[in-house]
Every structure is written in structure tokens, then in C-alpha cells.
Amino acid sequence: xxxxxxxxxxxNWVMQVAPTTSSKAGIERTNVGDILKDAxxxxxxxxxxxxxxxxxxxxxxxxxxxxxxGGLLAALLSRxxxxxxxxxxxxxxxxxxxxxxxxxxxLPSREIKLSESAKRELKELDRAFGQALYDWFVxxxxxxxxxxxxxxxxxxxxxxxxxxxxxxxxxxxxxxxxDDVSALLAEAAWQSxxxxxxx
Amino acid sequence: xxxxxxxxxxxNWVMQVAPTTSSKAGIERTNVGDILKDAxxxxxxxxxxxxxxxxxxxxxxxxxxxxxxGGLLAALLSRxxxxxxxxxxxxxxxxxxxxxxxxxxxLPSREIKLSESAKRELKELDRAFGQALYDWFVxxxxxxxxxxxxxxxxxxxxxxxxxxxxxxxxxxxxxxxxDDVSALLAEAAWQSxxxxxxx
DNA sequence: AGAATTACTAGAATAATGTTCTAATACTCG
DNA sequence: CGAGTATTAGAACATTATTCTAGTAATTCT
Numbered sequence: 001x002x003x004x005x006x007x008x009x010x011x012n013w014v015m016q017v018a019p020t021t022s023s024k025a026g027i028e029r030t031n032v033g034d035i036l037k038d039a040x041x042x043x044x045x046x047x048x049x050x051x052x053x054x055x056x057x058x059x060x061x062x063x064x065x066x067x068x069x070g071g072l073l074a075a076l077l078s079r080x081x082x083x084x085x086x087x088x089x090x091x092x093x094x095x096x097x098x099x100x101x102x103x104x105x106x107l108p109s110r111e112i113k114l115s116e117s118a119k120r121e122l123k124e125l126d127r128a129f130g131q132a133l134y135d136w137f138v139x140x141x142x143x144x145x146x147x148x149x150x151x152x153x154x155x156x157x158x159x160x161x162x163x164x165x166x167x168x169x170x171x172x173x174x175x176x177x178x179d180d181v182s183a184l185l186a187e188a189a190w191q192s193x194x195x196x197x198x199x
Numbered sequence: 200x201x202x203x204x205x206x207x208x209x210x211n212w213v214m215q216v217a218p219t220t221s222s223k224a225g226i227e228r229t230n231v232g233d234i235l236k237d238a239x240x241x242x243x244x245x246x247x248x249x250x251x252x253x254x255x256x257x258x259x260x261x262x263x264x265x266x267x268x269g270g271l272l273a274a275l276l277s278r279x280x281x282x283x284x285x286x287x288x289x290x291x292x293x294x295x296x297x298x299x300x301x302x303x304x305x306l307p308s309r310e311i312k313l314s315e316s317a318k319r320e321l322k323e324l325d326r327a328f329g330q331a332l333y334d335w336f337v338x339x340x341x342x343x344x345x346x347x348x349x350x351x352x353x354x355x356x357x358x359x360x361x362x363x364x365x366x367x368x369x370x371x372x373x374x375x376x377x378d379d380v381s382a383l384l385a386e387a388a389w390q391s392x393x394x395x396x397x398x
Numbered sequence: 399a400g401a402a403t404t405a406c407t408a409g410a411a412t413a414a415t416g417t418t419c420t421a422a423t424a425c426t427c428g
Numbered sequence: 429c430g431a432g433t434a435t436t437a438g439a440a441c442a443t444t445a446t447t448c449t450a451g452t453a454a455t456t457c458t
Contacts, residue, residue, distance in 0.1 A: 028227045029312060031415060042437045053416065113228065126372055149383065152373040153364065157387045160360030165352065173325055174351040184348060188356045192391030230444060241408045252445065403456070414445070423436070
């Protein structure tokens, strides 16, 4: 590729290309050579920007989480009731997984050894995300529309079934896409988190 | 190790050793040399029995699922009401994840390229598991204790939050162990699946 | 029992893949 | 423009996975 004049333009490029290259395999099973070929860059460049192969995985991982979190918040923040919020979250999850299976398949992976800096970054992402969610939830919890729970449980309880279903779907273990069953998943999510005073 | 006189006694041995070897890393990041050292066997033997490295991952993966499914069914089948069954499932999940983090961390992994035969085996496992679960659920669904759902949704809806929470915990992203929050998770699971006529 | 066959083990040799290193080239800023 | 920095290139090197040939134990067959 042509010479980059901005820091890590290559980085962005690889980030676009890598999920495709590794879509069917996961980056752990994609070799550096293929990434080089697809990104049309040299070993030197790649290692200059990413350090090593896991650096690529790490960057993709964090980027995936960032996208997911961002989109979810965007879908959530405009909602005005507990129920519509929860349902919007599920709709978003289903849509995201179905549209971006490459990234989605990548997220649950534990085969990534995060560098210290990445751990910090991820922790900060999680914190900010959890905080933003919590801020949205609080008023609805206070009104009794939603259950009061430890902060770290909202996402697992609301999104868990959808994400688990998605994982099974992504690994070919069930037929209907998450989008296909999103209504059922949304209903279940809502029932699991609705408070006693929900309308 | 001493000569094996039964087919794949070595296999069993490796299956015991490998999760420890790879506990902190995941098998994709554990090198064959270390496994050889821990299992004290030769390259030839290992490849004779497993074909290649992914064969080891595959065997561990399937074994993990088999154990998980088996234990879950055992915990479930003795229950006599929808609610106690659902709660038993969650208790089992939390306990299993906390006790076997090495295997548990391994399960959601997608970094495994399954061979055709393994795919068949896994599919059959899933089928039998789904069937057994369904058989247990049917009467409770008929009584209205539990929601009627497509077969492939029971596990995601019931276990999803717990498994998602577990994943976050395993990757160090939240503090309290699944066992710690199992009561909340059980309650949420029950609410999400209880039928209108539940007592 | 002894020969023939099969299942398994061993580890050196090889192949595949990941990473480092040196030099060269483009860019930036004083 | 010239010194300094960021980036690229790709050959050399290191590491890791896999194959291959030969040998050894178990099993089967006659």
C-alpha cells in the first residue's frame, strides 16, 4: 500500500481487512502472511504498528467492544421507558450480531493475551459503559419499572440470552438467526428485569 | 510414559493434563512442546492419537461440553417443578464455572476448527441434550408453569445471563464470582421463563 | 508357539509461521 | 534545505507445528 502520512492509517486499514481475512477462522488461526497479503503491506510495517500478532487481535477486540458498546448506548439513550429501552437493547444485539458476524464471533474469545495497556483500556471502556448504562437505568429503577441489581449484572441479565443464542448460531449449532428470534428474546429479557411496578 | 495397552489411554491422560497446561492461556496459545513435556510422551504418540494440535483442542472442547451437559441434566432431572428445575440449572452452571474455570473458559471459544467427524459428534451431543431437556420441560410447559418456546431457546434464555456473567468474570472483568451472585441469577432466570400459571 | 499384522512410540528432519533486525525511504519541523 | 523522526521493506532468524522413517510392543492368525 502507499506510504501512510498519518500515524497508523495502516492500522485502520488492517482493522478493516483483518476481520474479513479471519472471518471464517478467527485471528488466532489466520497467519500473518495472509494479513500482509490482504493489507498489502510489509512485515516491518505490520510489526511497527501492532507489535505482534496478538496486537492485531487485541486491537480488533477492543475496537469490536467499542463499536458494540457505542451502538448499544446510542440505541438505548433515546428510549424513555424501561421496557422500550430493554427491547431496544435486544434488537440492537440481534442486529449487530447478524450484520457483523466476523466481529461478533470474535468478541467472546478468550484466546487473547491482553497487554497491560490494553487491559487498562478495556477496563476503562467497561467502566464508562457500565456507568452510562447505569445512569440510564437509575430513574427507571427508582420508578420501580426495573429491578434494582448490582451494576455488573444488568448487561448479563438483559443481553446474556441473546448473546448466548448468537454464539450458538455463529458456531452453526442452531438454524434461525438471532434476528429471527429477536421478539422472543426481547420478551424474555423484559420479563427477567421488569420491576414490580412496571406498567 | 509407559506403553499404553489400551487404545488411547494416552488420550485420557492428555485430556487430564492439557487443561492445566493451558489453563491460563487457552490451548491455542499453548505450544505442543509443553503438552509433550507435561504428558511425557513423544511427538509421534501425540500426533498418532490427535492428528494435530487442533485435534487436542477439539477433544477437550467436546469433552467439556459432554461434562457440562451431563452434569446439568443430572442436576435437572431429579427436580419436580419448573421453578426448582430452573434454579437447579443456574446453581449448577455457577458451580461448574467456578470449579472448572479452565474448561469453562475454553467452552465459548470459537477458535476451534472442528473436523467433520467432530462436528457430527457435537451436533449429536447437542441434539440429545436438547431432546433430554425438552422432555423434562414439556410437562411443566403443559401445566403452564413454564413458557412455551422453540427448543433451541431454553438453554440460552435460562443459562445465558449466567454464562455471560461467567465469561466476564473469567476474563477478569468483574469481581464477584458467579457463585456469589447465583441467587440473583437464579431469580432472573426464573422470571424470564416462568409461565402465566406458575404458582 | 511362532509368524504376520496391527497399534503404537520415538525423535530427527522438515515445513510452516512468527518475529527481529538493518537499511532504506518518506515525511516533519526548525 | 538539513537534521531528526516515523514508517516501510524484506531478508535473516527463531519458534513452533507436523511429517516421516524406523523401531518396539501388543494382537491375531494358523
